[in-house]
Amino acid sequence: MAEIALRNVCKQFDATHYGVKDFNLDIHDHEFVVFVGPSGCGKSTTLRLIAGLEEITDGELWIDGNLCNYLEPGERDMSMVFQHYALYPNMTVYGNIAYALKVRKLPKQEIDRKVREVADILEIGQLLDRKPVALSGGQKQRVAIGAAIVRQPKAFLMDEPLSNLDAKLRGQMRVELQKLHKQLNTTIIYVTHDQTEAMTLGTKIVVMKDGLIQQVDTPQQIYDNPINKFVAGFVGSPSMNFIECDVSVERDRTALIFAGTGPIRKVYLTGQHARHIGEKYDGRRVILGIRPEDIYEEADALEGGFAENSVDVEETVVTREMLGSEGILYFDEQQATCAVRLKPTNQTQVGEKLRLYFDMDRAHVFDMETEENLLYRKEW
Secondary structure: OOOEEEEEEEEEOOOOOEEEEEEEEEEOOOOEEEEEOOOOOOHHHHHHHHHOOOOOOEEEEEEOOEEOOOOOHHHOOEEEEOOOOOOOOOOOHHHHHHHHHHHOOOOHHHHHHHHHHHHHHHOOHHHOOOOHHHOOHHHHHHHHHHHHHOOOOOEEEEEOOOOOOOHHHHHHHHHHHHHHHHHHOOEEEEEEOOHHHHHHHOOEEEEEEOOEEEEEEOHHHHHHOOOEHHHHHHOOOOOOEEEEEEEEEEOOEEEEEEOOOOOOOEEEOOOOHHHHHHHHHOOOEEEEEEOHHHEEOHHHHHHHOOHHHEEOOEEEEEEEEEOOOOEEEEEEEOOEEEEEEEOOOOOOOOOOEEEOEEOHHHOEEEEOOOOEEOOOOOOO
16 A cells, blocks of 8 residues: 655755755555656656655655655665666576565565566566576566566656667557556556656656646546646647637637738637637737647538638648658648648648648637636536
8 A cells, every 4th residue: 555645845956946846746555646747847856755865855745644754765665666777787687576575584485486476477587597688678677677566565666767768669668567557556656758658657647847746637637638838738749739819709709810910810719718718818819729630621620510610721731741540741830830630641742731620629728928728627
């Protein structure tokens, strides 16, 4: 069992620099919690504070109801898996996995049983006699995970464990980690800068920026209902498109008119928030957010019933990527490159114009100053 609570936790490195600030989070037993964010956002620092590898400047860390700010790392009953494997090069795979049990002076027969059980779970039984130098990157990471889980700790802490692997192997290891979490039924706290890892692995995602929590929720809710522009742009690949627009109330409809010179292009807000934004922001500028997969060609927009919500939105394709099952076309808008994900049958070439239709039921609107999502639904 591992119920972990962080209350107003801060890590201050000097008079002006905080690695983590006012961090509040509850991590429940059996959860797979992922800290995600850009480099330097404080996610690894937070993990090290939980592990006891860094001292908490202010705030409280509670583990299973016990205040643990001043406990040594070994007293917290957690295992950590690092980015660089941290294996003993002079020991075999068997020796690396067994080391923590030998330190505890468990009987040899019990050590052997546990090591072989872990090796079977991770499918590395045939590697037990090898040394790390003879292993591939994926095999080394499995051994490092084996050395962590053999102790059966309260929680596993993983600091970007897949970042040294190639793309194909990372995909395979993500599947293995999901299976391992279900099989062990334990708590995992995982750090990554890769939003794909976060979305596929986590039962709860903690998005961080500049040492502060931006949003905590399930992967799907963060994707569908981002709290601000940063979260919206960080999660998703290609990332969400952002277009500055001027709000204009036209009779009983609220229009967002693309900012800039040239032909008037606009989209109409839908749903219950359209009137609210029209009343509060009429004549003001906002940021429209739309994901590449929520932009369509005319035939699909007509079929979906939302073609009338986009007026004269025509863009010139500047580059295209054909990925087999889909095509991603890029266009420049307001000095930024935007993307649209279309069916592979689309044959629009670079330099040609493409008329686009936005599914405004899936759109987001952000305040220009605060960058808060004006369509954020707190009840979700």
